[in-house]
Amino acid sequence: MKLVTINVGSIQLGHPLPFALRGADGTLLAQKGFVVNTRDELGSMVTRGRQLCVDVEESGESYRAYVAQLQRMLRQDTNLGELASVKMTAGAQAAPRERDAPPYVVDWPTLQERTTQLLRHPHAFDFPDRFQPLHAELARNCEQSPDATLLALIYLSAQETRMYSGTHAMLVACVCMVVAREMLRWPAAQVQVVGQAALSMNIAMTELQDQLAQQAQPLTSAQITAVENHAARSEALLRELGVHSEMWLEAVRHHHHRTPGAFSQKSPALQMARLIQRADVFGARLAPRAARSPMPVTAAMQASYYDEEQKVDEAGAALVKALGIYPPGAFVKLASQEVAVVLRRGSTGTTPRVAVVTNRLGMPTGELIPRDTAQPQWKIVGVVAHKDVRVKLSLNRLLPLV
Structure with a gap:
């Protein structure tokens, strides 16, 4: 464990922590993602841990991104007041290559x-x-x-x-x-x-x-x-x-x-x-x-x-x-006799956005085909139980389509 003391003022209230906070002895005070809402909460952490620290080995890129941000400001002769006001945010994790960073994916x-x-x-x-x-x-x-x-x-x-x-x-x-x-x-x-x-x-x-x-x-x-x-x-x-x-x-x-x-x-x-x-x-x-x-x-x-x-x-x-009547994650049968999975809610409770998973013959489509259920030919005519859908779909395939 390699602990580095951090400035209490750099904690951004109301936002998820980009890395875990630890006390001077390494005790975990707040996990990564914890939201500190008030200065009183922050003060109680300082009291428990004597000071706020980050384990550099544990925090990896997120802490290095924060340090890199400070270094860039130093090279640009940023005044001390601005340096002291730099906040640690979850966004700092992607700061060096923000445009190239992959989208956030929920595990x-x-x-x-x-x-x-x-x-x-x-x-x-x-x-x-x-x-x-x-x-x-x-x-x-x-x-x-x-x-x-x-x-x-x-x-x-x-x-x-x-x-x-x-x-x-x-x-x-x-x-x-x-x-x-x-x-x-x-x-x-x-x-x-x-x-x-x-x-x-x-x-x-x-x-x-x-x-x-x-x-x-x-x-x-x-x-x-x-x-x-x-x-x-x-x-x-x-x-x-x-x-x-x-x-x-x-x-x-x-x-x-x-x-x-x-x-x-x-x-x-x-x-x-x-x-x-x-x-x-x-x-x-x-x-x-x-x-x-x-x-x-x-x-x-x-x-x-x-x-x-x-x-x-x-x-x-x-x-x-x-x-909606057909919420995301449900399987439905369309007027076309295709079976589709609901991806997201629509303009009404009965017209969600869906993607076809099996054709009218009950065969897997391979590619997930979007359908507009507000159109008569793709109107939802019933629901299909999960156990009756013979296609195994991973969330990694479904979620990017939402």
């Missing part, structure tokens, strides 16, 4: 693994340092590329059993953040909290959830009890892990309550809980189990749209309007 398998490990093995001593960067990355993806994010998580959820709980948590969190921002128009702080609550809602039963996804036998009485009281246990565990936001905790405590009613008359925390509950229903219906096949996406949407009294649910309706 979804790594995010699945990180989420799974965090939720299965949470520890009070490092939970904030692991949770906040993960949530920040998901929130950034939802804001900057919501269609690609939905495509990746809906596509993965329809085939994932080994890391079901982590994938499901990411999907529900991202669906909630997209709906809250785009349809409900919640303030940014409330969007952040609903994402945090959704990501952590099942933290007390993560391993059990993964076990149940692969269990063909009926649930035992002990398992049923664990499922029924997991919301209260998740809230208690989050308190032990250092979560102090009462809105976050209340949303987790009530996220499994089946209490229909006027959405606008609920408190902010209970509105969050209801939105999480509707997104939870949607995600659970999409996912496969050893004991059953996943529901078609339209059935999952319908389960979210209607409440426990078979009336239209306001939160569920917002979800359907935001995602």
